[in-house]
Amino acid sequence: MQVTTTSFKVEPSNQDTVIVRIGKALDFRNAAEFKSTCQTQVRSGARNFVLDFSETGILDSTGLGSIFSLYRQVSPLEGQVVFASVSRPVQVVVQLTRTYKVFRQFPSVDSALETFE
Amino acid sequence: MGQNSILIVEDEHTLRRLLEYRLSKQYDVRTASNGEEALARIEERAPDMIISDIMMPKMDGFALQNAVQSKKETSAIPFIFLTAKADEQSRTKGLRTGVDDYITKPFDIEQLLKRVDRLLERTKQFKSQLDARISQDFSQRLIPKNLPNVDDYRILFRNAPKEDGGGDLFDWIEVGDGTYLFTIGDVMGKGLQAKFYAFSFFGYVRSTIHAMLPTTTSPAKLMARVNQALIDDSTMEETFASLLLIKWEPASNTITYVNAGHCRPVIIGPDSSSVVEHSDLILGLDHETDFKDTVIELKENMSFVAYTDGLSEQVLSGGKMVGEQGILDHASRVAGKDDPIDELLTSILSSSGTPEFADDILVFWLQRTGLNWFAPFANAG
Known part of the structure; x- marks a missing residue:
């Protein structure tokens, strides 16, 4: 089943991997919603998260913080959070915080999914 | 931004359902049919506002309001009394400390919605002013x-x-x-x-x-x-x-x-x-x-x-x-x-x-x- 919230589309890929389409922005306005969307997924068994940033123009520190929360939630469960189709504005934030050391990046959602097959 | 939650306390079934129906279009509504039940609901989760009847079996509206007032965690919740008693005495009794509004039955539902809205808005403003002061203090420190x-x-x-x-x-x-x-x-x-x-x-x-x-x-x-x-x-x-x-x-x-x-x-x-x-x-x-x-x-x-x-x-x-x-x-x-x-x-x-x-x-x-x-x-x- 496809779950649609106002800004995040979640698509299950396999038993423990989901794709989260980040819309135009992940920032202080919708970070709480992102968190609860992901928490629901973790509770129903998702471990690996592919975040699709192809349309994202804004990622602020509150938004990034919500991704960090997700990372801290799934890493003890041996899950991963990876970034796909990283847009230029997102790339800038990732560079600044050196978080590319933690979140692997892939050119597309498909290539990211291959690692979880 | 979460939805405001309202607790409706009313013993009369039809009125309770009507209020629930109308208010739930805008708010997260829970109901109780007397003061005792209301306290149990509040215990589960404190609402952003309480709308309560006065005359109810078991525990009446005044007793409920006293109980809510006396607890630090709930004393700031906006409280509106709904009552059939239009007489002056009850009104005076109703307008006591901690009661924010007093609405007489029969009432116009649109009127009630407006008052609820205004009261919640005022509470929000008050809170954001307080937040600003605390935030200023943090920043300085x-x-x-x-x-x-x-x-x-x-x-x-x-x-x-x-x-x-x-x-x-x-x-x-x-x-x-x-x-x-x-x-x-x-x-x-x-x-x-x-x-x-x-x-x-x-x-x-x-x-x-x-x-x-x-x-x-x-x-x-x-x-x-x-x-x-x-x-x-x-x-x-x-x-x-x-x-x-x-x-x-x-x-x-x-x-x-x-x-x-x-x-x-x-x-x-x-x-x-x-x-x-x-x-x-x-x-x-x-x-x-x-x-x-x-x-x-x-x-x-x-x-x-x-x-x-x-x-x-x-x-x-x-x-x-x-x-x-x-x-x-x-x-x-x-x-x-x-x-x-x-x-x-x-x-x-x-x-x-x-x-x-x-x-x-x-x-x-x-x-x-x-x-x-x-x-x-x-x-x-």
């Missing part, structure tokens, strides 16, 4: 009032917190003979919650530094310990922060510094300027993060400039952000001025075409003057 005073050096600092901004922090201590340690950080998130985390985080950084100083003054070692503490403590698990720890030894004109995911400082020299390249992962993410010290020698007339992302993320009139290169360009241009920070801020603001910064800003400027030979001339003039 996160910044020290004075700066070290050392010959041949000039230290400048400026910050401008926003009410709804995040948690920028700045601190310094003298760690030994003429050696200083500066802390510059930014806790992720916005608003009061970020400020609160910044405040707790600040305490962490301070106590970690104090505890470890007898063993080490290496910024990288201190940083690793702060990171570990942050990850081990579950109450801080939502706290992610970028941090710069800067050890400054004026006697040897060196800066030893470590950067955990913070905006990279710039070095402004008389002939050339550059970004301090090395930087490590932001705090709170990975307990195995490796932090590395970078040593910088400050030559005469060199400045070390650190800042928070409110400065580099300021949007210019062309739609682009200032960015690292922008900071470098602007800072190089103002380096020789009397008040370079002031000039830097003015210069960035004029390129962005706005009167003020969109986010919190913080700038730290450390300059080795080394102009002693010039002093006699200056005095003579």
